[in-house]
Amino acid sequence: MKIKFNQPTLNSKQIAEKKDFALLMEKVKTNPPKSFYKSGWFITSLFTLGIILSVYLIIENAPEKDTVAKTTTKKAETITYEEDSKCVNPPSQKLEIPAKRFVIDPSIEQKIALKNAEIEIPKLAFKDSKNNVITDSIELKFSVYNDAIDFVVSGIPMEYDSAGTVYTFESGGMFKLEGFDLNHNPILISKPLNITFTTKEVQDFNFYNLDTIAHNWNYISSNHIKTKEVEGKTITTDVKPTTFNETKRQLNIANQEWIRAKNNLLKQTKFEPIAPSKVSQIDKTFVLDIDKYEFPELSFFYKIKFEPVDLTAVENSIYTQNWDSKRIRQYKKYYQLILKNKNTSKIVIVKPVYDGEELDIMTNSYLKKLERYNNILKEKKEIELQKRTVLEEKKKNIDPSEGEPSAKKTAKSIGKSIGKSIIVGLSAPIVFFGTFNFDKVVLPRINKEDETTPLNIEKIEKPKFLSLNGLSVHFEKIYVIESKRNASFSFDLTKRNELTYNIDSKISIIGFNENEELFLVDKKQFKKALENQENFVGAFIPDVNLSVLKRRVLGI
Numbered sequence: 195m196k197i198k199f200n201q202p203t204l205n206s207k208q209i210a211e212k213k214d215f216a217l218l219m220e221k222v223k224t225n226p227p228k229s230f231y232k233s234g235w236f237i238t239s240l241f242t243l244g245i246i247l248s249v250y251l252i253i254e255n256a257p258e259k260d261t262v263a264k265t266t267t268k269k270a271e272t273i274t275y276e277e278d279s280k281c282v283n284p285p286s287q288k289l290e291i292p293a294k295r296f297v298i299d300p301s302i303e304q305k306i307a308l309k310n311a312e313i314e315i316p317k318l319a320f321k322d323s324k325n326n327v328i329t330d331s332i333e334l335k336f337s338v339y340n341d342a343i344d345f346v347v348s349g350i351p352m353e354y355d356s357a358g359t360v361y362t363f364e365s366g367g368m369f370k371l372e373g374f375d376l377n378h379n380p381i382l383i384s385k386p387l388n389i390t391f392t393t394k395e396v397q398d399f400n401f402y403n404l405d406t407i408a409h410n411w412n413y414i415s416s417n418h419i420k421t422k423e424v425e426g427k428t429i430t431t432d433v434k435p436t437t438f439n440e441t442k443r444q445l446n447i448a449n450q451e452w453i454r455a456k457n458n459l460l461k462q463t464k465f466e467p468i469a470p471s472k473v474s475q476i477d478k479t480f481v482l483d484i485d486k487y488e489f490p491e492l493s494f495f496y497k498i499k500f501e502p503v504d505l506t507a508v509e510n511s512i513y514t515q516n517w518d519s520k521r522i523r524q525y526k527k528y529y530q531l532i533l534k535n536k537n538t539s540k541i542v543i544v545k546p547v548y549d550g551e552e553l554d555i556m557t558n559s560y561l562k563k564l565e566r567y568n569n570i571l572k573e574k575k576e577i578e579l580q581k582r583t584v585l586e587e588k589k590k591n592i593d594p595s596e597g598e599p600s601a602k603k604t605a606k607s608i609g610k611s612i613g614k615s616i617i618v619g620l621s622a623p624i625v626f627f628g629t630f631n632f633d634k635v636v637l638p639r640i641n642k643e644d645e646t647t648p649l650n651i652e653k654i655e656k657p658k659f660l661s662l663n664g665l666s667v668h669f670e671k672i673y674v675i676e677s678k679r680n681a682s683f684s685f686d687l688t689k690r691n692e693l694t695y696n697i698d699s700k701i702s703i704i705g706f707n708e709n710e711e712l713f714l715v716d717k718k719q720f721k722k723a724l725e726n727q728e729n730f731v732g733a734f735i736p737d738v739n740l741s742v743l744k745r746r747v748l749g750i
Contacts (some may be wrong), residue, residue, distance in 0.1 A: 271634070281406040282629075284349030285671070286710040289740060291348055291534050293335040293370070301329050310392045311338045313368060313624075314572045319385035320373060327384065332375055339368040343680045343744050346704060350404065352682055354635055359454040363411070364681040366399040366620050366632035367391030373627050386623035390420050391632060393619040401622040404629035411631065413446050420621040439656040445588045452581040459574045466528060466571075470556035471501070473549040476503055478513070479542065480531060482520055500544040503528055512540055521727055532727065638682060653694045656727040659705065659713070667713060667732075669705040675747055676701060677717070702747045703730060710736055716746055 230456040274288045296306055300320050314337065320328045339348050345365065347402060353361045369389065373381045396419050402411040418541050473479060481500040500522070502508045511534060521532040522544075531542045548556050620632045659667040674683040676699035685693045695701050714731035715723070723730045735743075 205308060216623070231291065236413065253449055266405070279353065281404070282349045283708040284736065286345060286347065286712060287673070289712070289738070289743075291337060291344060291740070293337040296334045296336065297376075298334060305335060306334065308336060308338045310340050311367060311621075312390050312392075314388040314390075314743060316385045319383060320374065321384040325380070325382075325384075327373065328368065328381060330375070332373060332381060333378075335370075335372040335374075337370040339365075339370075341744065341748055343740065343747060344368075344678060345682045346417075346673045347740070350629060351409065352684070353631070354402070356556075359450075359457065361635035361701065362634050362681055363402075363631065363633040366393045366395065366635075366680070368629070368631040369623065370629040371627050383624065386625050387416060388623055389630070389695055391619045392620040393632075396620055398583055398633045398634045399620055400634065401620075402631045402633050403626075403633070406629070410635070414630075415622060418504070418621045420618040421577075441588075441591055444586075445591075448581070448585045448588045452477045452578070452585045453472045453576040455574070455581040459571075459578045462571050462574050466567055467560055469560055470553060471545055471547045472553055473501065473547045475501070478508070478547075479547060480520070482522060482531075496697060498546050499548070500529065500531060501547040503543045503545050508542055508733050509610050511539055512542065523727075534727075540567040592746045604695060624628075651694055654691055655692050657691075657693055659715070660729050662731065662733050663712075667705070667707070669707060670715070672703055672705040672722055674703055677748075703732070704731075704747070711736065714742075714743075 195602050231268075272445050274513065277718050294308060298304060298306075298315070300315075300318060303545070304315050306315065320327070320332055322328055325647075338349075339345055339350070343367065345352050348368075350368065350370075353363070354361045355365055369391075371387075371389075375381055380508050400416055401414045401418070403414055404410075405412050455598045479501050481499055495619075517533045518535045519533075521534075523532070525543060528545050533540045533542070539685060565606045622630075622632070624630065657672075659669070661667050668687075671684055671686050672690050672693065674685065674693055674695050675681075676683070678699040683694075687693075699719045701720045702717050703720060705713040705715075707713065712735050713732050714735055715730045719731055722728070
């Protein structure tokens with residue numbers, strides 16, 4: 195601000211002249227201000243921003259051939275570990291099986307051994323993502339799953355989907371192998387490693403890899419048996435000497451499709467309707483209230499008459515005694531009538547019988563069902579024949595000599611091992627990292643007499659579980675473990691409210707609630723529930739560890 199001193203004083207006339215603002219505005223000739231979007235700075239800035247955005251989009255979307263090629267190559271050699279989270283779902287983090295970590299020198303040949311499993315590693319067997327052979331130290335993570343408890347807590351799916359049919363795997367040994375450099379970058383396998391599982395049973399197992407993206411197991415090769423001479427020398431022999439190729443892969447698919455068609459045909463024969471039986475002795479019949487939800491095939495009538503299948507084998511006293519409870523359950527083609535009182539219990543094999551108008555109605559219904567059954571059976575027979583024909587044609591394309599050792603070499607090996615060698619277990623080469631399994635599918639066992647119905651498989655509809663204090667317990671998924679199989683059978687009770695089991699085995703049931711707490715129905719509790727026709731009573735085990743769980747369930 196500038197201030198002038200000793201300035202002359204204005205008189206009133208001069209002050210009045212200064213108040214004429216209209217005259218002042220006429221003297222000042224100004225243009226109205228432009229809108230901001232018409233100003234030069236805005237247009238220039240907008241143009242500059244457009245150029246920058248265009249350059250960014252061009253760079254971002256420019257194809258990088260080298261990067262695409264590297265990604266494709268990597269996927270062909272290994273399955274990314276990150277995908278496991280979508281496929282492998284452990285039911286409880288408290289029972290996690292930790293991986294064993296090994297830092298090894300890849301420049302020398304060596305072995306890694308864990309319980310029941312051993313990996314042989316040749317010299318210079320690893321490479322990085324740029325296909326450079328690795329000579330510096332690397333880290334291997336090796337997890338081995340030996341038994342049904344390991345399978346359950348690992349969360350690794352033990353089901354195999356073949357052409358739409360889902361089978362449960364019985365394992366001869368499962369493991370997961372991962373490899374990293376010391377900066378934790380994934381590495382690749384350049385020379386095959388060799389895995390051997392020490393097992394007693396070796397027949398009919400194949401080697402599979404878990405595809406964590408497709409959520410299914412991929413067949414790799416047929417069975418390999420490793421034998422060991424008593425003197426200490428080791429030789430490896432193939433049960434079916436094969437090298438996996440596309441022809442054999444197609445043969446395996448054709449075989450699985452035929453198995454599916456055959457099983458569907460056998461399954462259909464189980465649904466053959468039974469002709470209604472006429473009452474033979476009215477005084478030898480039982481009348482029961484039928485639960486239409488438990489026995490829907492008998493829900494046509496509210497009350498049904500039952501008659502012993504073998505009248506001569508039934509004591510007359512069962513008709514005169516007072517029974518506190520009367521229950522019925524399906525047994526093969528007939529039913530078991532279970533009678534109980536305080537003093538005794540009886541089981542009688544019975545069948546539903548009819549007379550009068552009821553017999554006519556049931557006969558008409560039977561004839562309609564029989565016609566529908568025969569039409570479906572005919573269709574399934576044609577499909578089974580078609581799949582069997584395709585399989586036989588593909589078998590013709592397999593060269594019997596492919597993969598076979600020479601006659602001279604075979605004779606030499608046999609001559610050295612007769613009377614001297616013992617079976618070590620199952621063996622297979624590993625050419626990429628991932629999860630692998632020696633497996634065979636659990637096929638339904640068939641009655642040898644009529645080849646139609648399962649001989650030793652029992653089904654429980656709507657299983658109910660109680661804690662020791664009598665409270666009801668609910669699970670989404672439970673696992674059935676049979677003493678005679680190295681397998682865990684999982685049942686999703688929200689989708690399929692039933693479970694099946696082999697009555698020849700000792701059975702245990704494991705469940706996990708939403709808090710990942712383990713609930714156990716052991717062998718004794720399972721047997722007691724079946725014998726008394728009661729709910730399954732088990733107990734939550736809050737601080738269980740793997741060794742305790744294996745001892746209670748597997749006895750090891």
